[in-house]
Amino acid sequence: MLHTFVAYVEDKPGVLTRVASLFRRLNINIISVTVGCSERDGISRMTLVCEASAEAGHRIRASLYKLDNIIEVDDIAGAPAVTRELALIKVAATKQTRSAIFELAEVFRARIVDLTAESLMIEMTGVESKVEGLVQVLEDSDFQILEISRSGKMTMRRGHHTSRVLKAMRPTAEEPEEAEAAAEAE
Amino acid sequence: MDTQANSPSTTPTMLTGAEILWATLVGEGVTDVFGYPGGAILPAYDALRKFPIRHILVRHEQGAAHMADGYARASGKVGVAIATSGPGATNLVTGIATAMLDSIPMLCITGNVSSKVLGTDAFQEVDITGVTLPVTKHNALVTRAEDIAPALRLAIQIARSGRPGPVLVDITKDAQQATALFDFEAAKPKPYRPHPMLKVEIHGLAQAAELIRSAKKPIILAGHGIQQSGAMEQVRTLAERAQIPVAMTLLGIGGFPASHPLNLGMMGMHGEAWVNHAIQEADLILACGMRFDDRVIGTPSTYAPNAKKIHIEIDPAEINKNIKVDVALVGDLKEVLEQLLPQISSHHAGQRNSSTWIKTIEASKGQSAVRDIKNLPDSGHLYAAHVMHDLWRITGGNAIVSTDVGQHQMWEAQYFHHETPRSLITSGGLGTMGFALPSAIGAKVACPKKEVWVIAGDGGFQMTAAELATIKQENLKINIAIINNGYLGMVRQWQEFFYDRNYESTPLISPDFVKLADAHGIAGRAVKTRSELEAAVNEARAHNGPFLLNFLVEQEDSVYPMIPAGRALHEMIRRPGHNPIVETSNDL
Ligand SMILES: Cc1ncc(C[n+]2csc(CCOP(=O)(O)OP(=O)(O)O)c2C)c(N)n1
Ligand SMILES: [Mg+2]
DSSP: OEEEEEEEEEOOTTHHHHHHHHHHHTTOOEEEEEEEEOSSTTEEEEEEEEEOOTTHHHHHHHHHHTSTTEEEEEEOTTSOEEEEEEEEEEEEOOTTTHHHHHHHHHHTTOEEEEEOSSEEEEEEEEOHHHHHHHHHHHHHTTOOEEEEEEOOOEEEESSSOHHHHHHHHSOOSSSHHHHHHHHHHO | OHHHHTOTTSOOEEEEHHHHHHHHHHHTTOOEEEEOOOGGGHHHHHHHTTSSOEEEEOSSHHHHHHHHHHHHHHHSSOEEEEEOSTHHHHHTHHHHHHHHHTTOOEEEEEEEOOGGGTTSOOTTOOOHHHHTGGGSSEEEEEOSHHHHHHHHHHHHHHHHSSSOOEEEEEEEHHHHHSEEEEOTTTTOOOOOOOOTTOBOOHHHHHHHHHHHHHOSSEEEEEOTHHHHHTOHHHHHHHHHHHTOOEEEOTTTTTSSOTTSTTEEEEOSTTSOHHHHHHHHHOSEEEEESOOOOHHHHSOGGGSSTTOEEEEEESOGGGTTSSSOOSEEEESOHHHHHHHHGGGOOHHHHHHHTHHHHHHHHHHHHGGGGOOOTTTSOOOSOOOHHHHHHHHHHHHTTOSEEEEOSSHHHHHHHHHSOOOSTTOEEOOOSSOOTTOHHHHHHHHHHHOTTSOEEEEEEHHHHHHSGGGHHHHHHHTOOEEEEEEEOSBOHHHHHHHHHHSTTOOTTOBOOOOOHHHHHHHTTOEEEEEOSHHHHHHHHHHHHHSSSOEEEEEEOOTTOOOSSBOOTTSOTTOOBOOOTTOOOOOOGGGO
């Protein structure tokens, strides 16, 4: 089954290698991974998608936590969440065919972000299936796709649940100053 | 500045990175390190003499890693190994992996080329943090003097916390040479954060207690975690109170006294037949600090089919990995047992009439438990089992024994009865040949008052035999028993059983080990018959200095029982004929 993990990691050199290396060691193929800044300074947020057995989820999460640079790991599993992917699609297009592509883009709520005499670029965000739908229609309509770049999935749980992640990063009750200071120092 | 700088309580001082390295170790309580110098770590070596640290010069960096490992296993403290960049660092790798697979707290410090040339294939440059990524619990590259103290302190914290493991800190030469403010207190790491998935729930404890109360055929599987967690008392109390027999993993040996009436002996591939049968028949398995390694379960699908399983383990990633369990209590073994014990009363054990179950196991020992070493006709042959048994008897079982890997390792586990924790030092997870001699050196440095024995095969001994020179240079009283069967015995055994006796590349011509010892200034003696054995062992023990015994044993003997790969725990190959090399009550 498809697993989606959201991980908060220290923004330091080599952290991505450590995470990737763990999946390699477990012989699990990463389908997509996105990394970027989070709401916290010095802490990046990753969304990792991989294909593995249903039972593997627990072990992956538990193993991720064993990496020193990992702060929080959320296994999204079936939880209500918003998932988005960004795609840039470059399509061959002439004066004659352009408007048909504009129409398609309109239907998919995509935007045209670049235009030349021979090609145009479509930007779209949405769930995976929506991106795939647009690609499919372009192909079925005999438009020549020149390039596709997809960001991979980003996922965020719905609702006011941020607390779960933030709580884990908040200083512990026992040693508030120390943890606070250490967090600042990062 | 020597005594000032290395006292952690002193006010912050300007020091070189090299001095900070040692001052930090001193502050952390490190007294001994095992290492080998070279260009990239030379600034650190240059500063060493100013600090109260004993440095043991090894003969190969693999030896340094195994020594640090043996030091940690014998003492429970973090062992420290140090090496230069490039080949020095890569030579550590086998030792690091050995420690990783057995969860040993170890700190490896390597020098690296100057940060200005990192990544340029400079002379003796190796990306050692990249190389060791999958075999360390954590590692770090340090390029600035001011980062050395925090990196080392964090490394030590990580190495010994939770499920312990090896940590490597790679320090560039320019970081060692630069000057920075050394402030031991300020370099303190953030408070240790336990694995967030540790979970011991009230209802899990209650469920476990209920399973223990209602079980008719319970068994405790005693793993390495008992000694790591220091839960010897708690496991013993549990076993005694609920009258549950205890089976040991290889690394569990020592965590529960061998002479205890409830101790059944070792489980697994070369475990005792009655132990494996008992596990297969059990209705409750209580796994304490062990990880259901493939060497102890046979095949997962046939393992203990009738048993409910309780798993007490500190690493959440081990839960349901190889064997699905019914109740998981994920936490430090000692703490979990302390919560569980109040719910277990001896009064319930009586109801179960556990004595029936224990009697059944006793009965199943049958002939195989009749260990008639003494009654074996003295045909002039010397069996390795004899050697183990006699070594145990003569030393009173009080020695620390470091074993290598192979047949002799299994015989040691079967015939040398360990009463106390940290008295068997052996590479379980990685099965690293060459481990015995250097790990014994580490153990002796950690516990100078203890009697230390190396038990190694003729093959494995030669992998790290150069460390004899280290023993001599450090003047360590270590006794060495080579179990010389002229073969890579364990591989020969596999060839005998599974490859039609095609003894390809397993016969071994070795140097005269006694002469080899002599060349190192170490006394020794060859032993060919059982009648010479006791006197030789006594001579070795009484000798003022290291002593090597070369035991020329039966060449084609095999370790029994044996579970062939891919078979169930009860499908053991047994010793053919009526030739059990076993002991009677007369032997005890
Ligand atoms: C470094 C290493 N290489 C190879 C092996 C595979 N191996 C396991 S046991 C063994 C034979 C060991 O022979 P010896 O040291 O003579 O011990 P014996 O089995 O004869 O007691 C070998 C080659 C290993 N465990 N470690
Ligand atoms: Mg041999």
